Structures are given as C-alpha cells and as structure tokens.
Amino acid sequence: MSSVAVRVRSRRGVGLGLLAWLAGLLFFLPIAWMALTSFHSEADAATNPPSFGASLTLAGYRDFFGVGGGASPWPALINSTVASVVSTLCVLLLALPAAYALSVRRVRKWTDVLFFFLSTKMLPVVAGLLPIYLFAKNAGMLDNIWLLVILYTSMNLPIAVWMMQSFLAEVPVAVIEAAQIDGARLPTILARVVAPIALPGIAATALICFIFSWNELLFARVLTGVVAETAPVFLTGFITSQGLFLAKVCAASLVISLPVLAAGFAAQDKLVQGLSLGAVK
C-alpha cells in the first residue's frame, strides 16, 4: 500500500473515531444533564436558556430523601431491594439445577424444554395480569412484596435458564465424571465442581435478573399500594408536574437508576448474551 493511501486511511480513521466520540457524548448528554441538574437549586434548574454554570447544591437530594418533610423514598427503595435480591436468589436456586439437567446431564428432548422456557418469555405480561390480580385479591396478597418476588422469579427464570445452560455447557464432562466415580453426589458435584467453573457466568446472570426486577413497573403498579410500593412506583409520583421540582426529579431518577447502572457496567461483557437469551456470545 502506498504511503499516501495509508495517510488517507489514517486521517479518515481519526475522523471516524471523532464521530464515534461525538455519538457517544450525544447519547450520554441527557444523563449528564440530568446529573448536573440534580445538583442545581430548583430556581436554577428551571431556567430558559439553561444555566450551565449555576452554583451546585445538594438541595435536590435532600428534598428527594424527604429531609424537609414529604414522602421518604426509603420504604420503596427497601422494597425494591428485597424484591430484586430475593427473586434473583430464587431464580438462581431454580435455574442452576434446571440448567444442569439441560447441559451437563441432559434430559431427553432438552432443546424442546429450553424452547418452552424461551416461549414463556414471549408471552406478554398483560396476558396474565388480570387473573394474577384476582388471585392476589382473593388470597389477600395484594400490596405484598412476596407476591412480586414470585412474579419476578417467573419473569427472569427463562433468561437465567438459557444463560446458565450456555455457561454450564462449557464445564468439561470428564471432570464431572471423575467426581461421580469418586462417589460424589449431585449437590456436591454442583457445589464443588460445576459452580466454580461457571461462576463468572452465574454472577452475570444474577446481575441481569437484578436489573430486570429493579426496573419492573407494570406488576408493581397494579399489585402494590402504600406498603409494598417499589422504587419505580415511587417514581410515578413525579409524572404530574409539581411546580419547581426538576432538581428533585433528577436526583430521584439518578439515585434509583444507580443500582442498575452499577450492575449493568459490572455485567457489561455478558450483557449481550443475557439480553439475547444466550443466542449471541
């Protein structure tokens, strides 16, 4: 290749790199603006043209956490944490053995079973919402965080089974057989042989299940009230304008999104695999 061609190519490469940076910054701009606004006073947050250089304050955060009166977000944050963490643990508890039976020691027609799990994910939530609501009402389980735990477990189980079967399939069979010859039983094999090899994948699966549970709105909105309200339901309180409240909205949105951002960046490498139900590696 001539040196001119190389120079043209590299100059165009720099241009495309700049374009990528521009796109990245453009997509990030709303989040950056949200973060900046959350540290402005309400008066500075609601100006036109926008006040980029206004002085910074924690008033929005104090407001959101209900320091000067108003509803405290803590019960909602705690409910969300319970629903997300417990349902994720339940998912792991159910999905790990299932994935084992679909990858390591396979049942007959294991692909059919896998695709059954996937098809449940394609059933829209609204299709079962009414019977679940009626059931909860009759069983006295409305506004009960444990009902959400059950539903979030079912929402995430198919994703987890798919992801984990693809991670467990990477465990060499010879190692498992050796353990079996040594007389190890299933729980021991799972805990001592399979789990350590598949651990990074299991961790990513858990983070993705956590994100989906934390984000969920429809079930939580319909099935909870004052007691079991989750963080997204708390956020719906900001749908109608309440005068000057931009800094507070930004602080609330940012604080409630932080766990998802953290979990998402932690699982970044396996995010595609999880979101595409294991179809893309």
Add this chain to the structure above:
Amino acid sequence: MIATTTAPVATAPVRTAHRPSARLRAWATRAPLLPALIFMIAVTQLPFVATLVISFFHWNALYPKARRFTGLDNYRQVLTDPALRHSVWTTVLLTAAVVLVSLVVGLALALLLDRPFRGRGLVRTLLIAPFLVVPVAAALLWKHVLYNPEYGLFNGLLHYLGGPQPDWISNTPLLAVEASLVWQWTPFMMLILLAGLQSRDHQQIEAARVDGASDWQIFRHLTLPHLRRYLELGALLGSIYIVQNFDAVFTLTSGGLGTANLPYTVYQSFYQAHENGLASAAGVLVVIGSIVIATFALRVVSSLFREEVSRA
C-alpha cells in the same frame, strides 16, 4: 465447547452392583429440572388459561352479579371499538418505528465502534448508559427535563439558535414517546450488532481487501449478509420488548393524545374501568400478536443456537 458435552453423556461410566431401573434413572436425570418447570407452568401458563376463560364472559368487577357467558362477544366488541382498534394501530406504529430506527442507528454505532480508536472502551460505556437508566426514570427525564416547553433542555438549546419553542409532547405525542424509546433501545441493538461484527471472518475480509474490494463492497457483500441473522434477532427481541412497553406510554402521556398502546389499554380497561371480560379479550389479542412475532423469533434463535452447537 459444547461438543465436549453432547456425545458422551449417555454412556455413564458408573456401574453399581444393583443397577437402578432405567425409569428410575430417567427420573433422577429429570429431577433437577422439575422445580423450575413446574414453577413456570404454574405462574405463567395457568394465568393465561384463566385469561382465556374470562375473555368469554361478560364481567364487570363493579357488577359481579351480572357475570355471564357471552362467547365471542368480547372479541367482537374489542375489534369493533374504535378506541381499541386505534390502540392496535398505535402498538404497531410504535413498535415498528422504534425497532427500525434504533436498528439503523445501532448499526451505524456498531460499525463506528468496531474500528479501533482512542478511548473506544469509554465511548462504548457512554453509549450503553441510556439502556441502564430505569425505564420510568428515563421517561421522566424526557418528559420533564428535555421536553418541557418552558424550561426543558431542547427548548433551552433552541433558544440559543433563536428557533421556535414547541411543546414537544402535545404537538407530536407519539413521536415524543418513540424518540425516548429509541434513545433507550439503540444501545441494545448496538450491542447485538457489535457482537455480530466481531464474529466476522477477518481473514476473509483481509483477502477481499487485498483483492481490491472497496469498503462499501466489503460491507455490502460480506458484512451485511453475515449480520442478517443478528439484525433479525435484534429486530425480533426488540419487538417482543417494545410491543409490551408500558412504562414510557404510562409516564410520558398517560396513554393520552392517541398514544395508548395495547398493554396500556388492557391495564386501563381492568384497572380503571373494571371490565374484566373486555380486558381479557384484549389481552388474548396481544398474545396472538406476540405469538406471530415469537414464532419468527424462536426460529431465528433456534437457527443461531443450532449453528452454535454444530460449530463447537
């Protein structure tokens, strides 16, 4: 990696003195699967069966005594009600627009990110961030912080340009919802397509380049055919999630201004109007729509899946 597990499983080397019957062993193999399977059937399939049954009844929760079997009457009503028909159309428009636009933008971003440049990891992180904002929070951000006609960022920036000060949500409600969803879903498409780009055969591309193929020719004849399955997968998974979208419609417009999609309509008809029978019929229709999409989605996933199994 999968090949190691496919073949030798059947020939278990363990031979105990009193060999358990084949049937018992089959159940032992199945046992770890059963809790998950039974749980899924109980929590997802039974409610749907109940929805199907309720959809054949006239049933308003406020007048429970008047409950009676009406056959297909609810379906007739759902399909002839102009508001509901409109929500079917809105669902189609919303889903198609968001999926197509985010797919095209996602492809452009994936192509930009596929090349090495300074700070690539950081740019990738910046691009993923919108997908990792809680959907309700993202919708609030667009509604109050960006779209607000008096002090939103869009009109604030337009102010510098001396442009008009439109009321975004009132003027173009559906477009407003779509734009916020495109912002959140483009990173998803980008991630899938980037994975597709990175699984290309780089020797083949190098060979084509040596043979004098232009960048466009390589993209058109090598990259695009390779990406086809990833594009399909992105489109179908995106459709499945966006057909079900509730958060953005609920938050940005509360289903007003002609933006009520089917999930919102189902929510409204039983949560606010207490029309259980009608809501169920609409729910069943959403399912039928999803099954059409899902059939294609399952086919694409399964072909990628089989390719994976056979390649390993």
